[in-house]
Amino acid sequence: MPLFAILNQFQILKRDLRFAKELVSGVTRWRRRLDYVISELAGRTTESLEPEMRQVLRLGLYELTQMGAPSHALNEHVELAKAWVRPAAAGFANGVLREAARRAEAGKLPDPAAMAGGSSVRDRARRLGVVHSHPTWLVARWLRALGEESTLSLLVCNNARPSYSLRANGAALAAADEEDGAADEQGAATPAARLLRRLRALEGVEATPSPLLPSDFVRVASGLQSVLRSGLVARGLCAVQDESTGLAVQLLDPRPGERLLDACAAPGNKTLLAAGRMLGQGRVVALDVSAGRLQALRNAAEAQGLGAIVTTRAADLRQEAAAARAAADGGAAAASFDRVLLDAPCSGTGVLAKRADLRWRRTADQITQLSTLQDDLLNAASAFVKPGGLLVYSTCSIEVDECSDRVRAFLGRPEGGEFDLEAPPPGLMPEGVVGPDGCVATLPHQHGVDGAFAARLRRRGAAGA
Numbered sequence: 001m002p003l004f005a006i007l008n009q010f011q012i013l014k015r016d017l018r019f020a021k022e023l024v025s026g027v028t029r030w031r032r033r034l035d036y037v038i039s040e041l042a043g044r045t046t047e048s049l050e051p052e053m054r055q056v057l058r059l060g061l062y063e064l065t066q067m068g069a070p071s072h073a074l075n076e077h078v079e080l081a082k083a084w085v086r087p088a089a090a091g092f093a094n095g096v097l098r099e100a101a102r103r104a105e106a107g108k109l110p111d112p113a114a115m116a117g118g119s120s121v122r123d124r125a126r127r128l129g130v131v132h133s134h135p136t137w138l139v140a141r142w143l144r145a146l147g148e149e150s151t152l153s154l155l156v157c158n159n160a161r162p163s164y165s166l167r168a169n170g171a172a173l174a175a176a177d178e179e180d181g182a183a184d185e186q187g188a189a190t191p192a193a194r195l196l197r198r199l200r201a202l203e204g205v206e207a208t209p210s211p212l213l214p215s216d217f218v219r220v221a222s223g224l225q226s227v228l229r230s231g232l233v234a235r236g237l238c239a240v241q242d243e244s245t246g247l248a249v250q251l252l253d254p255r256p257g258e259r260l261l262d263a264c265a266a267p268g269n270k271t272l273l274a275a276g277r278m279l280g281q282g283r284v285v286a287l288d289v290s291a292g293r294l295q296a297l298r299n300a301a302e303a304q305g306l307g308a309i310v311t312t313r314a315a316d317l318r319q320e321a322a323a324a325r326a327a328a329d330g331g332a333a334a335a336s337f338d339r340v341l342l343d344a345p346c347s348g349t350g351v352l353a354k355r356a357d358l359r360w361r362r363t364a365d366q367i368t369q370l371s372t373l374q375d376d377l378l379n380a381a382s383a384f385v386k387p388g389g390l391l392v393y394s395t396c397s398i399e400v401d402e403c404s405d406r407v408r409a410f411l412g413r414p415e416g417g418e419f420d421l422e423a424p425p426p427g428l429m430p431e432g433v434v435g436p437d438g439c440v441a442t443l444p445h446q447h448g449v450d451g452a453f454a455a456r457l458r459r460r461g462a463a464g465a
């Protein structure tokens, strides 16, 4: 086959891939609202349909109503029903989708906002849950915690196109500038300034320093695909990472020459930012129960020129702490780290705009189970903090039960007896992210970044870190 034909085919494949991605992520995000419309049109609940038929109708309806597909494109979905569900299913799919096309053209698609219902939290959560395509239990939680107006903004934000940021890798950028002979000119520049210089050379990329963490992060308003194609990420000069993840490291405030434990480290977004701040001096132990994800961290540390100070350890933090406490010295030797970061496993409700599927995979029971794990991990992490040292607890959740409640519970347990919740020193954190309790918290609709939480806990004793 001639080269131009192969390239042409490749273009088509790329276009198809983009289309397929948009379709799948859109259907995943808008699943509940789509199901409402389908059930109104079909006169039966979507749960009563075969799973494959449900998917065919969701795909067809989304393409028709959100991607501006002409009604003849629905033939593809009818053919899909024939092939995937069974030949006789084509008539049903055709009937529902043609009715959708007719009603859409007349501006009369079933509208969930007009759903009848009472004014209890549950009823309002159900209505908002269908209109904005979120599970009722989660909306009810937010209505209780945040109120109606804030919940509504959050729901809208979770369905909007997410914004992306890049973390600038200072060590790798400095080395690359040296190689390019730009070291003098860039000598005192921050990692973000070094990265911005490179981004300016790329066509179609609009980027500005992060308003929250301007030294390390860059906000990309457009052109993320060009950045990825440029090889800057593959070469380890930057990483796609939300600014909110940098807040926990900012609160931890690691310094050159210190010993730092990242107790739930993989895949290493925070470890690598922290290690970068240590300017090649000191030691970072990155511990995680997942050996596979730790290997990815190891590779990234090497690529970013941070391999010399980062050591990985695959282990369960709870077992490590139990072993340390059972030692003859009662754990005194293990309590040797100046700073410990516990970025705990959590529900991830702060990152729903970027993870379209997560809202459907989480349950209220999981939040309860995760809270127990978070308690156990906080107890364990505290064993490694030296007297006078710092423990930062962080999550990417916006649920109080996974955030400030866990900190309060820790301070009330024997393991937390030697710790105090400490407000960040003046000037350390950006404006608007520290609450009255001294904890750091972001909400996507208020801060324009993912939702996240971080608290700074100081162990009483000798010299402070």
Ligand SMILES: C[S@@+](CC[C@H](N)C(=O)[O-])C[C@H]1O[C@@H](n2cnc3c(N)ncnc32)[C@H](O)[C@@H]1O
Residues within 6 Å of the ligand: 245, 263, 264, 265, 266, 267, 268, 269, 270, 271, 287, 288, 289, 290, 293, 315, 316, 317, 318, 343, 344, 345, 346
């Ligand atoms: C929120 S993620 C950490 C993300 C990481 N800090 C970053 O910024 O890239 C939580 C991590 O905790 C790890 N984890 C869960 N249970 C653990 C345990 N018992 N001991 C150690 N690590 C654990 C998971 O494997 C997961 O990588």
